[in-house]
Amino acid sequence: MLGVSVLVFFLFQLVRFNPAYALAGEAASTETVANISRELGLDRPVGAQLLTHLNNLSPLSRHALDPAARNYLEPGSVKAITIMSSSSHRWVLKYPYLGRSFQSGRPVASLLNATIPNTLLLALTAMMFATFCGIILGMLAAMQQGSWLDRSITAGSVMGIALPSFFAAILLQLIFAYLLSSFTGLKMTGNLYEADEYTGQIYLSLRNLILPAIALGIRPVAVITQITRSSMLDVLHADYIRTARAKGLGSGAVVYRHALKNALIPVITSVTGWLASLLAGAFFIEVVFNYNGLGLETVNAIKTKDIPVATGAVLYIALVFVLVNMLTDILYGLADPRVKMSSKQTS
Amino acid sequence: MSILSIRDLTVRFAGEQGTSTAVNGISFDLQKGEVLGIVGESGSGKSVTSLSVMRLLSEPGSIDKGSVHFGEDAPVDLLSLPEKEMRHFRGNRISMIFQEPMTSLNPVFTCGFQVDEALMLHKKISRKQAKTETLRLFEQVQLPDPERIYKAYPHELSGGQKQRVMIAMAMSCEPDILIADEPTTALDVTVQQTILKLMLDLQQQNGMSVIFITHDLGVIAEIADRVLVMYKGNIVEQGTVEELFHNPQHPYTKGLLACRPPLDKHLKRLPVIADFMQEQEDGSLHTTPISVQDAITRETISTADREARLQQLQEQDPVLQVKGLKTWFPSGGNWLGGNKHWVKAVDDVSFDVYPGETLGLVGESGCGKTTLGRTILRLQEPTGGQIIYKGRDLLSLSSKEMRDLRKEMQIIFQDPYSSLNPRMTIGAAIREPMTVHGLYSNERERTEKVIDLLEKVNLSADHFGRYPHEFSGGQRQRVVIARALSLNPSFLICDESVSALDVSVQAQVLNLLIDLRESFGFTYIFISHDLSVVKFMSDRMVVMNKGKIEEMGPADAIYHHPQSAYTQRLIDAIPGGGSKAEVERRKPE
Numbered sequence: 001m002l003g004v005s006v007l008v009f010f011l012f013q014l015v016r017f018n019p020a021y022a023l024a025g026e027a028a029s030t031e032t033v034a035n036i037s038r039e040l041g042l043d044r045p046v047g048a049q050l051l052t053h054l055n056n057l058s059p060l061s062r063h064a065l066d067p068a069a070r071n072y073l074e075p076g077s078v079k080a081i082t083i084m085s086s087s088s089h090r091w092v093l094k095y096p097y098l099g100r101s102f103q104s105g106r107p108v109a110s111l112l113n114a115t116i117p118n119t120l121l122l123a124l125t126a127m128m129f130a131t132f133c134g135i136i137l138g139m140l141a142a143m144q145q146g147s148w149l150d151r152s153i154t155a156g157s158v159m160g161i162a163l164p165s166f167f168a169a170i171l172l173q174l175i176f177a178y179l180l181s182s183f184t185g186l187k188m189t190g191n192l193y194e195a196d197e198y199t200g201q202i203y204l205s206l207r208n209l210i211l212p213a214i215a216l217g218i219r220p221v222a223v224i225t226q227i228t229r230s231s232m233l234d235v236l237h238a239d240y241i242r243t244a245r246a247k248g249l250g251s252g253a254v255v256y257r258h259a260l261k262n263a264l265i266p267v268i269t270s271v272t273g274w275l276a277s278l279l280a281g282a283f284f285i286e287v288v289f290n291y292n293g294l295g296l297e298t299v300n301a302i303k304t305k306d307i308p309v310a311t312g313a314v315l316y317i318a319l320v321f322v323l324v325n326m327l328t329d330i331l332y333g334l335a336d337p338r339v340k341m342s343s344k345q346t347s
Numbered sequence: 348m349s350i351l352s353i354r355d356l357t358v359r360f361a362g363e364q365g366t367s368t369a370v371n372g373i374s375f376d377l378q379k380g381e382v383l384g385i386v387g388e389s390g391s392g393k394s395v396t397s398l399s400v401m402r403l404l405s406e407p408g409s410i411d412k413g414s415v416h417f418g419e420d421a422p423v424d425l426l427s428l429p430e431k432e433m434r435h436f437r438g439n440r441i442s443m444i445f446q447e448p449m450t451s452l453n454p455v456f457t458c459g460f461q462v463d464e465a466l467m468l469h470k471k472i473s474r475k476q477a478k479t480e481t482l483r484l485f486e487q488v489q490l491p492d493p494e495r496i497y498k499a500y501p502h503e504l505s506g507g508q509k510q511r512v513m514i515a516m517a518m519s520c521e522p523d524i525l526i527a528d529e530p531t532t533a534l535d536v537t538v539q540q541t542i543l544k545l546m547l548d549l550q551q552q553n554g555m556s557v558i559f560i561t562h563d564l565g566v567i568a569e570i571a572d573r574v575l576v577m578y579k580g581n582i583v584e585q586g587t588v589e590e591l592f593h594n595p596q597h598p599y600t601k602g603l604l605a606c607r608p609p610l611d612k613h614l615k616r617l618p619v620i621a622d623f624m625q626e627q628e629d630g631s632l633h634t635t636p637i638s639v640q641d642a643i644t645r646e647t648i649s650t651a652d653r654e655a656r657l658q659q660l661q662e663q664d665p666v667l668q669v670k671g672l673k674t675w676f677p678s679g680g681n682w683l684g685g686n687k688h689w690v691k692a693v694d695d696v697s698f699d700v701y702p703g704e705t706l707g708l709v710g711e712s713g714c715g716k717t718t719l720g721r722t723i724l725r726l727q728e729p730t731g732g733q734i735i736y737k738g739r740d741l742l743s744l745s746s747k748e749m750r751d752l753r754k755e756m757q758i759i760f761q762d763p764y765s766s767l768n769p770r771m772t773i774g775a776a777i778r779e780p781m782t783v784h785g786l787y788s789n790e791r792e793r794t795e796k797v798i799d800l801l802e803k804v805n806l807s808a809d810h811f812g813r814y815p816h817e818f819s820g821g822q823r824q825r826v827v828i829a830r831a832l833s834l835n836p837s838f839l840i841c842d843e844s845v846s847a848l849d850v851s852v853q854a855q856v857l858n859l860l861i862d863l864r865e866s867f868g869f870t871y872i873f874i875s876h877d878l879s880v881v882k883f884m885s886d887r888m889v890v891m892n893k894g895k896i897e898e899m900g901p902a903d904a905i906y907h908h909p910q911s912a913y914t915q916r917l918i919d920a921i922p923g924g925g926s927k928a929e930v931e932r933r934k935p936e
Binding site: 237238239240242243244245246247248249250253258261262265336 | 401403405431434435436437438439442443445447450451452453454455456464465468469513516
């Protein structure tokens with residue numbers, strides 16, 4: 001995580017664009033820009049900026065007691081416990097502090113925390129849709145290998161892999177939310193929570209999740225279909241399947257009990273791998289459907305040169321990747337008893 | 348009254364070049380309580396026959412015609428039953444054990460569950476009752492600690508233990524017929540013996556009928572009452588074990604009988620099937636009328652000749668001296684990387700090898716013989732000791748000097764299927780080591796050398812551009828031998844080089860190794876778990892157990908006067924070349 005934070009910091013430094021210009025507007029005088037720069041700490045040397053940045057992120061950090069100082073930690077910005085203090089400074093234990101948005105002045109963490117459940121819900125729905133459809137399609141294809149069904153599923157999945165997700169999104173939007181909107185009742189854009197036009201009451205609108213989730217899920221469906229199909233075909237020719245049939249088991253028990261669990265091992269790896277990369281895909285989808293998630297927030301932040309928000313978003317995504325990879329290992333161990341064994345041996 | 352009656356069974360396989368007949372209208376009966384052996388080499392149709400009885404034949408094979416009647420009083424034709432009714436027979440009335448215990452059990456379920464499943468299905472009992480029954484079965488097949496095995500996954504068990512689980516599963520519903528398809532081929536000789544004994548005991552207790560399929564007539568002698576010999580989809584001979592062993596009629600049967608290394612005599616070369624019959628271009632057989640006895644006697648070497656050869660060999664200076672060699676592997680240990688435990692794969696081993704000699708290395712799986720072979724070539728770094736080859740200590744050589752020396756020292760591995768790259772023609776595979784070591788001045792000369800080598804191992808120049816999948820197991824092993832010979836080595840280590848092959852093919856490869864020794868004066872270290880093969884090949888033999896040398900001496904002396912109980916056990920495990928009566932006589936009790 002430290003590596004990611006340093007890398008992201010330098011990436012934004014490379015842009016060599018002073019966000020103060022964007023904030024001040026086109027007509028602003030040089031003086032105004034300089035004032036804004038000083039206020040945001042952008043006039044300081046790069047090294048000093050990096051140290052402040054890392055100090056803010058670190059769970060254990062040193063802050064000045066003087067409210068005018070650069071590294072003063074505003075009370076209430078983040079949960080913190082002082083563990084040691086001297087006349088001018090104090091050491092605190094705290095949650096990582098991501099700073100405040102240049103644009104709105106709100107703490108970055110609260111901005112992102114508001115959007116992340118929307119994105120996660122979108123990604124998870126897409127993934128559930130993809131896993132469910134992918135495994136069923138893959139199994140259907142494998143069981144009837146060589147039939148017209150198998151061939152059309154395989155052909156469809158090749159197209160699904162080739163289709164860029166933003167294009168799929170626009171296509172779905174056009175067909176279901178514009179041309180067929182009276183029939184489907186779906187809207188072109190929308191958020192998870194909507195305010196009623198008359199009463200102003202906020203309500204949950206899961207309807208707005210359908211099209212984005214499908215658009216996001218198309219590629220994973222195609223990939224999971226192909227992986228399930230090929231791993232199922234491998235497993236169906238394995239010796240232990242012959243043993244299961246020799247036991248007298250019916251084809252249902254052979255396929256669903258003996259073959260499926262083995263065939264799903266490679267699928268689990270790919271599902272969890274895709275969950276992480278879906279976050280990247282969500283960027284496009286959220287922009288197209290104007291869906292208020294982490295992706296839309298990040299894209300807006302980059303457009304307006306709101307560096308703290310963009311940096312924070314990247315860190316959030318990196319964290320999600322790490323967590324998802326840990327989840328993969330756990331799931332893998334549950335599905336395949338051999339993994340547990342080998343980890344026991346190496347430890 | 349027979350319990351299984353097969354009439355005119357024909358099985359065809361649809362291939363790219365039309366259909367081929369795997370089983371050609373065979374008919375036979377299986378009596379109640381009888382052990383019927385079916386013997387033949389790979390591709391003779393013996394497994395296809397058994398799978399047809401179970402109706403488990405998979406694409407592209409299909410049953411063309413014939414009938415399989417099961418039952419004594421009111422026989423049913425299994426081949427005309429609907430699939431749903433057939434399931435009541437599978438695993439219940441007829442069950443099957445397969446060749447590969449490693450892959451025949453489902454890796455994601457516990458062994459206990461896999462046996463429970465069959466019981467719950469056919470006996471309609473609860474999970475709890477099934478567990479009690481399974482534990483009883485595990486006890487019956489002599490698995491140690493049944494409670495632990497019940498909860499264990501297949502990968503946590505040894506090959507022999509997995510095969511016992513398979514047997515427990517097959518026996519669980521007290522079937523009328525048990526079909527065992529090469530159940531011991533993938534196992535060590537000593538494990539094979541215990542499994543055979545177990546199957547025979549269970550068969551006698553339950554009075555069931557057994558069809559036992561194998562390529563090895565020695566194994567058949569241990570277990571069967573009656574034998575069918577299959578060759579190219581036909582039954583060429585059948586009879587009781589005694590009849591077959593003492594008065595074989597068909598030349599193929601004679602060949603199979605003669606090609607097992609004999610224990611009481613010492614042969615120059617092994618008789619092979621080609622000594623008894625040859626297939627002509629038009630598919631007809633040309634037979635040589637010679638008896639098994641004559642074929643063996645023709646090749647016998649006298650004891651005096653052997654002793655003279657051994658003495659002559661030992662008068663030279665040893666080419667390889669191994670002194671106090673140790674190869675230990677770390678195990679356990681803590682997270683700091685410190686090691687508390689060592690697995691002593693090779694522990695303080697010393698021996699000499701003389702030029703032109705074949706030193707046999709024999710022992711069970713896990714005794715350290717493979718590690719020893721690899722350590723001598725420094726494919727595995729030793730923990731301590733000395734390896735002196737032609738007066739130079741190999742352990743003090745730099746990696747470049749060692750690379751030069753590898754030209755002289757080659758190893759031939761066990762599995763001819765995985766040791767060849769499937770995407771490389773065999774010609775290129777044999778040529779590659781020469782290119783790497785810069786032998787000969789150009790590719791053309793190397794190619795000529797490759798063709799020369801192919802001819803030496805009884806293949807031809809036509810084979811140069813073919814890919815490994817076009818070859819049979821025996822041919823592949825010859826390709827591997829040709830590749831090892833491409834660098835003109837003088838010292839060869841054969842690590843279980845013939846263990847994966849049919850007995851009849853094994854004889855051909857062993858003969859090839861002997862011919863090469865005669866014409867090039869190679870020195871061999873020959874590693875195997877089968878004492879009969881080692882005895883045939885070697886001048887002297889080393890018996891290894893748990894990383895240490897159990898005993899060492901002239902091959903004949905060890906066989907006839909074993910000093911340790913462990914060697915005796917290896918000798919007893921050799922499948923009998925004689926009848927059941929002889930086997931009974933050899934049993935300790």
